[in-house]
Amino acid sequence: MTTATTRNQRVRGAVGTAHTRVEGRDKVTGAARYAGEIPFAELAHGWLVLSTVARGRIRSVEDAPVLGMPGVVTVLHHRNAPRLDTDYVGLLGTRPDPTCAVFQHDRVPHLGWPVALVVAETSEQAREAAEALVVHYDQEPHDVVLSAASPGAYTLDGHMPAVAAKGDLQSALGDSAVVVDAEYTTPEEHHSPMEPHAATARWEDGRLELVDSNQGSGWVSDELVKLFSLDPASVRVRSEHVGGGFGSKGVRAHQVAAVMAATVLQRPVRVVLTRRQMFSLAGYRSPTAQRVRLGADADGRLRALEHDCLSLTSTVYEFVEPGAGVARTMYDADAHHTANRVVRLDVPSPTWMRAPGEAPGSFALESALDELAEKCGIDPIELRARNEPERGPISGLPYSGRSLLACFQEGARRFGWADRDPRPGVRREGAWLLGTGTAAASFPAGAAPSTAAVTAEADGTYTVRIAAADIGTGARTALTLIAADELETAPDRVRVRIGDSDFGPAMIAGGSMGTRSWGWAVTAAARELRERLTPGAAVPPEGVTVRSDTTEAIGALAQRERHSFGAQFAEVAVDPTTGEVRVRRMLGMFAAGRIVNPLTARNQFVGGMTWGISMALHEEAVRDRASGGLYGADLAGYHVATHADVPLIEADWVDDPDPDDPVGIKGIGEVGIVGAAAAIANAVWHATGVRHRNLPIRPDRVLTAGRDA
Structure with missing residues (x-):
């Protein structure tokens, strides 16, 4: 019928x-409905109390006065909270970040460490009581600032080997006609999704249910099963709508605290992070200090490539921002050395953040390529074409597809690159200096x-x-x-x-x-x-x-090197009297597999490129050496690009289906940010003749660099 x-x-x-x-x-x-607004009967509200010292031990938690405040039903801390099991390897092949294993000991490894959870009948009562809770500490000296000279650095494998090397680097550099040797830095950056992290836990008929905002309900469920030593069949995690994540919405303190409280009270408990708390508890992108050395012959062909990336990790959990990894895909050389190193500091644990490794690493590498092009007197696109590898430079595997040059060719045509005067600092429009820049992008295409x-x-x-x-x-x-x-x-x-x-x-x-x-x-x-x-x-x-x-x-995908690629183009205007940098237009051309939905795909590319504008010009979380905390840990003090910063931004793609994927997909969520900051920085050099190797390119840095040039 x-x-x-x-x-x-x-x-x-x-x-x-x-x-x-x-x-x-x-x-x-x-x-x-999002995680923080779904109604539950008999819902209680938890509010996290965070440490006010950057390193030390908890001497006492004065919870008795707080327990007598209106609406307060319990205060959980290291002396009364349920015990957790952290001796396991999780779903992603890593051990749990101890930041999520709350209230298990009296140690404080960083400012903003969770020391207690106050649970009350209303959110307002919980917050008032949490702010009234007195915690005494034995404070110890701390160190929170990363620099290229930070002692104690060591190599660390992350989602790639820490070191990859072939050839004699010193010999190849010595034989090179042109050498670039430069240091680049990127600052600490935070995810700042629109929807704050939130979770509600309840037990019903012997089964734990968590309504959460996360990037993988199975991931969170698996972690809770292991942390609380539960039967996998007794845990359900739901996360229907999520207002952004970018890598931050995994297993965090608020979910674990909510489950603890729901277990103790046998009623639903909701814990929502404030925007300020997210700067301590949701992870972030580590700052980096990177050194790139390139050696080339007179025609710009690489003989030597060295990329060293230093990032920070916390004292309780090892995480590496593998900025040197992008070089292992992009360019080959007779001598090819890359290394990712970390330093332990008294800071919150960093984590995955959109294009982890590739985003900061591409800024250093693609800026160095631009410097090499300048020294060789070769167009930046032509230089990249001369160094296009036939196989993975380190893996030796064939590419499943590498349409990078097609992206550059089509992007250059649309952007009007052929009309570009390569000389820096010669194009003006009134008080503004104008410049254009480009950079390559890549990101792994896994499954x-x-x-x-x-x-x-x-x-x-x-x-x-x-x-x-x-x-x-x-x-x-x-x-x-x-x-x-x-x-x-x-x-x-x-x-x-x-x-x-x-x-x-x-x-x-x-x-x-x-x-x-x-x-x-x-x-x-x-x-x-x-x-x-x-x-x-x-x-x-x-x-x-x-x-x-x-x-x-x-399982058969490992036989080829698979990446999405792209070419970023940017035009900027720089006011040399105020130091203001304006991005006038951007174009990104991508080779990212078969595009399933052009409407949302373009949204993803443009979103990544907009983030690149933020990375290049705005984003910078700065730590206070004295307190160990951040200046302006909110969206007023932490600047990101807005509509006024993005007058014209375009994204498109070339045909590039993956032959081994049943739909032809590769992946588009992260490649859009890769290379974007470098393209803008290269455009600023073209406008002013001054190279900026430290992000963000703030007005004061433009003015200082202009005076020193």
């Missing part, structure tokens, strides 16, 4: 066409095993269930289009349900691997379901469901 007729109307072509977000109306009307279930419903529609996370990327919509094409139906007949750990294991929203990993699983399940369904046959009331597991299929 209707069901059979509908299912026989085969439709394809959804992938690759612009489609508004399937949940867009719910979001703009307020129907979409991780995931599971998905696709159900053919009796009414002719389909339901997809997968523990994916849409953190603003449009993943829910992309998966709708992917499923519709494989099922040969219209997108409006597909409902995608995500953000629930009960749906089974799935990749997190991170590493630009989310949509690719989930799309692979959805495609496999949808394809098998379509093959099972008999044309014209009725579907039973309970539907027909097929579940996929892509573990075996994805």
